[in-house]
Amino acid sequence: MSDTMQAIVYDDFGGTEQLVLRDVPAPTPGPGEVRIRVLRAGVNPVDWKVLSGGLRGLLTHVTPIVPGWDAAGVVDAVGPDVPEYAVGDEVLSYARKDWVQEGTFAELVTVRAVDVARKPAGLSWDAAGALPLAGLTAERVLDAVEAGSGDTVLVHGASGGVGTLAVQLARLRGARVIATGSPSGHDRLRALGAEPVAYGDGLVDAVRELAPDGVDAVVDLVGGVMEQTLAVLREGGRHASITDHGAGEHGGRWVWVRPDGARLEALAQRVVDEGIDVEIAASFPLSDVAGAFEQSMSGTTRGKIVIHVAD
Numbered sequence: 001m002s003d004t005m006q007a008i009v010y011d012d013f014g015g016t017e018q019l020v021l022r023d024v025p026a027p028t029p030g031p032g033e034v035r036i037r038v039l040r041a042g043v044n045p046v047d048w049k050v051l052s053g054g055l056r057g058l059l060t061h062v063t064p065i066v067p068g069w070d071a072a073g074v075v076d077a078v079g080p081d082v083p084e085y086a087v088g089d090e091v092l093s094y095a096r097k098d099w100v101q102e103g104t105f106a107e108l109v110t111v112r113a114v115d116v117a118r119k120p121a122g123l124s125w126d127a128a129g130a131l132p133l134a135g136l137t138a139e140r141v142l143d144a145v146e147a148g149s150g151d152t153v154l155v156h157g158a159s160g161g162v163g164t165l166a167v168q169l170a171r172l173r174g175a176r177v178i179a180t181g182s183p184s185g186h187d188r189l190r191a192l193g194a195e196p197v198a199y200g201d202g203l204v205d206a207v208r209e210l211a212p213d214g215v216d217a218v219v220d221l222v223g224g225v226m227e228q229t230l231a232v233l234r235e236g237g238r239h240a241s242i243t244d245h246g247a248g249e250h251g252g253r254w255v256w257v258r259p260d261g262a263r264l265e266a267l268a269q270r271v272v273d274e275g276i277d278v279e280i281a282a283s284f285p286l287s288d289v290a291g292a293f294e295q296s297m298s299g300t301t302r303g304k305i306v307i308h309v310a311d
């Protein structure tokens with residue numbers, strides 16, 4: 001077996017011009033780790049935020065960096081003391097580590113076994129690559145507002161990767177969902193079970209029309225919407241944000257998703273069993289991660305972008 005692999009790498013923070021496809025040493029799985037031969041790797045806005053250097057205050061970075069935190073593929077090597085996985089197992093993972101260095105936009109990636117989930121047979125590779133970070137985030141932010149049966153939940157930013165999953169998962173919890181998105185995406189939000197409203201100036205009035213007594217919970221997936229959130233929340237209502245670090249100062253929660261293999265495995269099974277749609281907006285080859293980042297940076301992606309690393 002070759003001791004090198006192809007990966008997208010950058011040596012300095014900046015824009016997509018920093019991204020280079022090159023040969024790098026293949027990683028070796030350490031104790032408690034598996035190595036995954038990556039077939040698909042999901043793209044998340046955090047990938048280009050890390051590239052820009054914008055997360056240097058929050059995470060430790062070691063260059064050169066292979067970006068990417070989502071992976072789906074086949075276990076091709078197992079480190080010491082990992083009895084639960086074997087070579088050939090089909091898996092997916094939200095593979096964020098304690099520091100930023102060896103990511104998933106590569107032919108191979110090592111991942112802690114506790115962060116790995118088995119891929120259900122009925123889940124497509126594209127969906128498996130797209131689901132991890134966004135799906136776990138959707139679950140955690142709904143947990144943070146205790147979204148449940150009988151609640152009316154407002155989801156800011158419902159059309160994106162996290163939003164489309166949050167809408168469906170909130171509906172499956174028995175909540176009524178009001179969802180913000182551009183009007184051109186409203187039919188799609190309706191099909192996911194939400195009552196869509198446009199974002200921007202008329203947002204508060206539109207939500208009040210649908211929920212005159214206020215909403216029970218607000219989930220913010222876009223940022224910059226605290227004023228609208230507080231204007232539509234009923235007294236005693238709950239709110240959480242995945243983008244607004246200051247949500248706690250307004251009685252809400254800031255959520256920063258953690259890897260969780262067991263929870264991801266349960267979620268992947270629910271996607272199959274309950275027909276949750278993991279919508280794929282676009283697919284790019286490993287050689288064009290820059291193109292994928294540029295699409296993600298446009299802020300107009302509906303669903304998820306995946307990198308097709310191998311068949």
Ligand SMILES: NC(=O)c1ccc[n+]([C@@H]2O[C@H](COP(=O)([O-])OP(=O)(O)OC[C@H]3O[C@@H](n4cnc5c(N)ncnc54)[C@H](OP(=O)(O)O)[C@@H]3O)[C@@H](O)[C@H]2O)c1
Binds near residue numbers: 044049162185257296
């Ligand atoms: N804290 C965490 O753990 C965590 C985890 C995941 C993501 N995030 C962050 O959460 C954000 C969303 O992530 P994502 O993966 O869902 O992003 P995404 O897929 O790129 O979201 C794109 C969507 O955002 C919508 N949008 C843009 N501006 C909006 C506004 N003002 N109001 C409502 N919708 C708006 C657009 O909807 P239309 O097409 O309808 O205009 C577009 O479809 C990103 O900033 C990401 O970095 C944080």
